[in-house]
Structure formats: C-alpha cells, structure tokens
Amino acid sequence: MISPAENxxxxxKEALEAFLAxxxxxxxxxxxxxxxxTGGAIQENWRLDVRVxxxxxxxxxxxxxxxxxxxxxxxxxxxxxxxxxxxxxxxxGVKVPEPLWLCEDSAVLGxxxxxxxxxxxxxxxxxxxxxxxxxxxxxRLAADLGRELAKIHSIAPPRRDLAFLGEPAAQPALxxxxxxxxxxxxxxxxxxxxxxxxxxxxRHVPSGTAAVLVHQDFRTGNYMVDSQGLxxxxxxEFCDWGDRLSDIGWFCAKCxxxxxxxxxxxxxxxxxxxxxxxxxxxGQAIDPEAVAYWEVMAHLRWAVIALQQGERTLSGDQxxxxxxxxxxxxxPRLEREILSCTAPAFWRAV
Amino acid sequence: MNGGEADGAHLLSLARRExxxxxxxxxxxxxxxxxxxxxxxxxxxEAELRHDGRPDGxxxxxxxxxxxxxxxxxxxxxKGIERQIQSEIRQGLRDGDAALHDALLAITKGRLxxxx
Numbered sequence: 001m002i003s004p005a006e007n008x009x010x011x012x013k014e015a016l017e018a019f020l021a022x023x024x025x026x027x028x029x030x031x032x033x034x035x036x037x038t039g040g041a042i043q044e045n046w047r048l049d050v051r052v053x054x055x056x057x058x059x060x061x062x063x064x065x066x067x068x069x070x071x072x073x074x075x076x077x078x079x080x081x082x083x084x085x086x087x088x089x090x091x092x093g094v095k096v097p098e099p100l101w102l103c104e105d106s107a108v109l110g111x112x113x114x115x116x117x118x119x120x121x122x123x124x125x126x127x128x129x130x131x132x133x134x135x136x137x138x139x140r141l142a143a144d145l146g147r148e149l150a151k152i153h154s155i156a157p158p159r160r161d162l163a164f165l166g167e168p169a170a171q172p173a174l175x176x177x178x179x180x181x182x183x184x185x186x187x188x189x190x191x192x193x194x195x196x197x198x199x200x201x202x203r204h205v206p207s208g209t210a211a212v213l214v215h216q217d218f219r220t221g222n223y224m225v226d227s228q229g230l231x232x233x234x235x236x237e238f239c240d241w242g243d244r245l246s247d248i249g250w251f252c253a254k255c256x257x258x259x260x261x262x263x264x265x266x267x268x269x270x271x272x273x274x275x276x277x278x279x280x281x282x283g284q285a286i287d288p289e290a291v292a293y294w295e296v297m298a299h300l301r302w303a304v305i306a307l308q309q310g311e312r313t314l315s316g317d318q319x320x321x322x323x324x325x326x327x328x329x330x331x332p333r334l335e336r337e338i339l340s341c342t343a344p345a346f347w348r349a350v
Numbered sequence: 351m352n353g354g355e356a357d358g359a360h361l362l363s364l365a366r367r368e369x370x371x372x373x374x375x376x377x378x379x380x381x382x383x384x385x386x387x388x389x390x391x392x393x394x395x396e397a398e399l400r401h402d403g404r405p406d407g408x409x410x411x412x413x414x415x416x417x418x419x420x421x422x423x424x425x426x427x428x429k430g431i432e433r434q435i436q437s438e439i440r441q442g443l444r445d446g447d448a449a450l451h452d453a454l455l456a457i458t459k460g461r462l463x464x465x466x
Contacts, residue, residue, distance in 0.1 A: 190436060192435055195436050196439055196451070196454055199442065199445065322387055324391070325391060328394060329390065329394075332458055332462045332465060339451065339455050343451060344447070347445060
C-alpha cells in the first residue's frame with residue numbers, strides 16, 4: 001500500500017525532477033525510484049534513485065531528500081537551518097552526507113526540503129550491537145567518533161551563517177534545568193524522580209567551557225558505519241550553541257549504550273578510546289567529573305523527550321503505538337539511573 | 351470456578367501468548383519489531399488491569415510510599431501530596447533528603463516491576 005507521503009512525492013514527481021535538473025545544472029533528471037528511509041519520527045528521509053542527463057555529473061545517482069514529517073517538535077531546526085548546519089559541519093571537516101541543494105519553493109513539494117548525497121552503510125543500533133565486524137575495529141571507531149565530535153565543537157560563535165542560533169546561553173546547564181521544568185509543567189507531568197534529578201543538576205553545575213556548536217543528539221543510531229568504519233554523522237536538527245561536555249555526556253550516557261553498559265562510549269567502545277580521539281583534536285583533557293554531571297542531565301533530557309513523544313500520541317497529534325510506549329517504558333528506567341547517580345551521598349553541602 | 355467468562359486481563363494474557371508463541375516466530379524485520387511493540391503494550395495493559403483499584407496498584411503504591419510526607423501536604427490524594435513535594439524540591443527544601451530519596455526509589459522500582 002502506498003503511504004500518504006509516498007503519494008505526495010509521486011504526484012509532484014515532475015516538479016521534483018525539474019528542480020533536480022535545474023539544481024544539478026543538467027538537461028533533465030529522471031526519478032526512477034523513491035524509497036522511504038528509516039529514522040524519521042520527526043523528519044522524513046527518502047532515497048531518490050535518479051538518472052541525470054547532461055550537465056557536469058551525468059549518470060545514475062542515489063540522493064537523499066529530507067523534509068518535515070507531518071508531526072514535528074518545536075525544538076527541531078527547520079530544514080533551511082539544518083542545511084546551513086550541514087554545510088558548516090562539512091566546512092569544519094566533519095564526515096557528513098554532502099549537502100547538495102536546498103529548496104524553499106513550496107510549489108515543488110509543498111514544504112521546504114533539501115537534497116544530500118547518499119552516505120554508505122547503516123545507522124541501525126541493533127545491527128551495530130549484533131554484528132561485531134560492522135564499523136571496523138570498534139576502539140578505532142570510538143576514537144574516530146571522538147575526533148568527529150571535537151571537529152563539530154571547533155565551530156564557535158559568532159557565525160553569520162548560523163545567526164539563527166541566536167546568542168549562546170550564559171549558563172547552559174541552568175537554562176536546560178529551567179527548560180525541562182517548563183516542559184514537564186506544560187505536559188502536566190508530575191514526576192518527583194525527575195524533579196529530584198533536576199534539582200540536583202541545579203545545585204551541582206560544574207565550571208562551564210566556552211560556548212561551541214553542540215549537536216545535541218550525537219549518539220549511536222545517529223551516525224552511519226560500513227564494514228570499514230564511520231561514514232557520516234547524521235541528524236543535525238537539534239544543534240545549538242552550548243557546553244561541549246553536554247554532547248560527550250549524551251554520547252556516553254548509560255541510556256544510549258543499547259544493552260552494553262560496559263562499553264561506555266555509546267555501547268560500541270571504551271570511554272578511553274573516545275576521549276583520546278576527542279582530546280587529540282581539542283588539545284585539552286576532558287574533565288570526567290563534569291561529564292558525569294552531563295550524563296545525569298542526559299538521562300533527564302531523554303526522560304523529558306520520551307514524555308513529550310508520548311504526549312504527541314495522547315494529544316491526538318499522531319496515532320502511534322511506538323510513541324505511546326516510548327512515553328511509558330523509558331521514563332521509569334531513566335528515573336532509576338537518575339536516582340542512583342544523585343543519591344544523598346552525592347549532594348554537596350551548601 | 352470462575353463462571354466460565356474470561357476477564358479482560360485474562361484475555362490480554364492469552365492474546366500476548368498467542369502473539370509471542372504463534373505469530374512472532376513467523377515474522378522478521380520491521381514486522382517483527384511492530385509485533386514486539388504490540389506485545390509490550392499488551393503486557394503493560396494486562397498488568398494495569400490486574401492492579402486497577404487495588405492498593406498495590408501504581409497510584410496506591412505512590413500514596414503509600416509518600417504517606418510519611420503527608421503532614422506538609424494538602425489533602426491525601428497522591429497528586430496533592432506529589433504537587434506539594436514537587437514544590438518543596440524546586441524550592442530546595444528537600445535537598446539530599448534521604449527519606450524522600452528512598453521513597454522515590456521504591457516508587458520507581460514499582461513502576462519498573464509493572465513493566466515486566
């Protein structure tokens with residue numbers, strides 16, 4: 001059965017082909033196949049199999065079209081902003097799918113979208129967990145991921161091309177605590193375990209580092225690997241200015257280790273290897289205590305996001321068993337970890 | 351004897367077993383993942399039906415664990431007590447409170463147990 005989104009692309013096939021031809025500087029482009037890609041709760045990703053006639057790069061190509069799904073989340077960047085972020089990352093030497101063309105003309109698809117090159121490999125976490133050969137040597141992969149993250153963090157404000165990010169928060173950790181409390185209040189969620197964790201985070205903010213571009217969803221599942229190693233870092237929709245250690249904490253947090261708690265770097269390698277790759281580019285030593293703080297914050301953030309996802313289906317925005325279960329199953333597990341990391345012994349005296 | 355009519359929780363339990371043993375082995379890929387989601391939902395719904403209205407249900411457990419904090423709370427409904435404690439936590443009146451931490455851990459363990 002054809003989905004509504006597939007149908008929307010099918011009825012606009014000619015307009016899309018015309019856009020691709022003009023953008024590629026080609027005489028014509030034939031769209032042979034359109035395949036939905038996974039990983040699009042908030043965005044839709046489509047693989048386009050095209051034949052390019054004339055122009056500088058004639059022949060068959062595989063491209064990826066990325067646009068908004070029917071139900072987005074408020075904190076997600078627009079496709080226009082995401083395209084700019086992808087270009088900035090590529091300029092900084094980060095492995096990303098090459099950003100090709102942006103389309104803001106709603107006459108083509110009815111909404112903004114952009115086209116990027118198709119990266120090789122897979123991003124599926126359960127495949128990474130089940131296939132030890134995938135991604136090449138895992139310690140090398142962990143170090144490579146550390147290097148890539150450090151390259152992302154080499155992008156610092158002010159940047160005219162990233163002006164839409166606004167001014168960096170003076171205290172990113174305290175801003176996050178306030179934001180998560182607001183989210184919980186707006187959801188009508190009453191979770192004392194999360195409140196306990198947020199208060200602990202409010203009381204124990206470590207010394208901050210200078211604001212840099214933070215990816216905010218740098219974790220296993222959001223990068224692609226082939227049999228050799230890392231091929232691309234994906235999903236730039238939550239980027240902002242912030243504390244670099246928040247990304248390191250997110251990547252290493254227990255909730256993103258996919259059943260391999262002993263592999264502290266995203267469930268795929270050692271923390272030592274990940275840190276060594278990162279420090280090689282940054283030129284400074286990572287403060288492990290500060291990262292531990294951001295790992296608590298990571299669990300809080302994921303719990304709030306899970307509740308928001310649950311609410312998306314409860315409020316009737318999007319009927320989805322997956323979203324309903326996300327809001328129901330994840331928070332108690334995250335609460336347990338938060339409570340364990342913030343036991344009374346870990347509270348500093350005033 | 352049970353009168354011959356299965357209740358909702360029993361039906362959910364049987365439906366879950368049917369999917370787990372008869373349907374799941376025939377599936378792969380995305381269809382298998384989707385069937386697992388259905389299994390998870392049935393497990394949760396069954397546990398909730400079994401505990402509905404009983405003192406060891408979710409709301410009853412929360413009230414029981416937090417009952418020692420009732421003196422400062424408005425009313426005896428779990429939400430009333432929880433709102434009061436939420437406000438106290440935000441104001442810093444419960445910083446490092448070992449008794450509250452124990453209660454929150456017990457509530458969370460109960461929530462996890464209900465997940466199966």
